[in-house]
Amino acid sequence: MKALYIPVLPRNPELRPKQTHPATVLGARMFGWTALCALLTYGTYDKYLVPGFTDQQRNELIADGLASDSANRLVPIPAGNKWPTDDSDQLVLAAMGPELRTLAAIRHRFQLSDVPLCGFIHSINSARTVFNILQQYFAGLCEYDLLLCSSRAGMKTIEIYLANIDQLLPPNVRYRARRILVPLGVSIPTVDPKDRLVLRQRLELGPDHSIALYFGRLSQMSKADLGPLLLALSVLSRRGTVLHLVIAGDDTQMNEAPRLTALAAELNCLANLTVWVNPSAGDKHLLYSGADIFVSPSDNIQETFGLSVAEALAYGLPAVVSDWDGYRDLVTDGETGFLIRSLFPPDIGRLRLADCASSMVEEDLLAQSTAVDFTTLCERLDQLVRDPALRKKMGRAGREFAIDRLSWRVIVGRYEELWQESCQMAKTAHRRGMVGSPVLSFSLENSFGHFASEKRSSESECFITDEGREWLKRPDRFYFLCPLNGRLSPQHFGDLLGTIAERPGIPVGMAVDFVCSNGSRTSVDEMHWTLARLFKYGLVMSPEDRRQLHP
Secondary structure, three states, X not given: OEEEEOOOOOOOOOOHHHOOOOOOOOHHHHHHHHHHHHHHHHOOOOEEEEEOOOHXXXXXXXXXXXXXXXXXXXXXXXXXXXXXXXXXXXEEEEOOOOOHHHHHHHHHHOOOOOOOEEEEOOXXXXXXXXXXXXXXXXXXXXXXXXXXXXXXXXXXXXXXXXXHHHOOOOOOOOOOOEEEEOOOOEOOOOOOOHHHHHHHHHHOOOOOOEEEEEEOOOOOOOOOOOHHHHHHHHHHHHHOOOEEEEEEEOOOOOOOHHHHHHHHHHOOOHHHEEEEEOOOHHHHHXXXXXXXXXXXXXXXXXXXXXXXXXXHHHOOOOEEEEOOOOHHHHOOEOOOEEEEOEEEOHHHHHOEEOOOHHHHHHHHHHHHOOEEOHHHHHHHHHHHHHOHHHHHHHHHHHHHHHHHHHEHHHHHHHHHHHHHHHHHHHHHOOOOOOOOOOOOOXXXXXXXXXXXXXXOOOOOEEEEOHXXXXXXXXXXXXXXXXXXXXXXXXXXXXXXXXHHHHOOOEEHHHHHHHHHOOOOOOOHHHHHHHHHHHHHOOOEEOHHHHHHHOO
């Protein structure tokens, strides 16, 4: 008999917005819910144990969309101080997040020393993640415990955290859980070709109109700054490219839609934009089924995997995405879509992870100053709009990849392989002792520098672009570049861009120093961030950017 213990049952986050006080739909919550459904659908374990599980909870899960047969596989056990007598010869304790410390406490409490633990990482850009890992050093973890990482980039960051912690601990104290790469799973949908026409009817578009879809939480602070994507839409519209952009996702956190529509109106592309806030599960299916291209210019270290990208591949959409963390594991450039070069600003080296509000603000500002190659983004979108055969070829390849590598049937099978292996290892593992915990400091560049394609050099030469000259004529546009947290004004952007226009080829560092020394009343760090924003929006370009476009 094989049994899986699940201490907390996730709920369907896509149904939560119907409540009076809607909850933000986060990727980690979506994973928890879909993973539970997949385990109960494709899993081969005999029992799925849930402490204190009630008939009311069962009915709530069914109302959330869990099949009745799946709900009936959940077995209640008493939530008490004694582990119930059980005839299972293989038991695994699993959480839908990184809570190995909590699982280890359960194992220790009930003296289940030969039972492996399994947890999953999601967002890892918080110092709290580091301290959570540090606590796990002293939680009694074993070599047969599992921490499943969804992307190579995320796994590398975990290894960097561990290496830094190891330097501060005695040699005999090490992190014991195995780190294994397993992507997040997706359901493989049935796509009705009629949905393409239905979506165009909903949007009042012609049947031959191309639709690009961004789907994700709407927040330039903690997800992605979509301003450059709107500017790309404006540029393509002026070229005569027939493209309609749909930006869809949860907007309960930041109320981002008004800013996006205001910027689109300013850029004269509002007619080619639909902002679809808080879509239902049915809306989501229609959008993915009816779109032609998926686009996601991710720029935030909060993103670790890219669940929306995986879903797009499952729907057969070619993906135009930033060359970023887990996106690289999902999109093969030129085969299932295009990876667009991403660049951190030169001053990333000064940033540190810290468990305080100012560190969170710095991470937000980093995302807002991280550029996704604007010119290439425009060219790749234009290429796919004008080449339906390429779209179809890439979409077919992406769906095949999703079926073979990302489908829940495959992923659940991989989980069970690892659990079987861990159960076999458990018989020979040993417990650890505990020591004190030191103070830790982490460089964002060291931990996340590999997320972007490269870091822009302070010696890079700056040239104003044609788009930049247009913005100098319309200085009110710089309002949209101002930070959500900070004291920079549109004038600061105009002054810096004007300096570059007057001094073609001026290096990044020299341009920053020049403006700072001429009474701008801004710090060097603020001006570096300002210049990074100008690069991000395609208003400034370096020779390296041109060479990437025309090698």
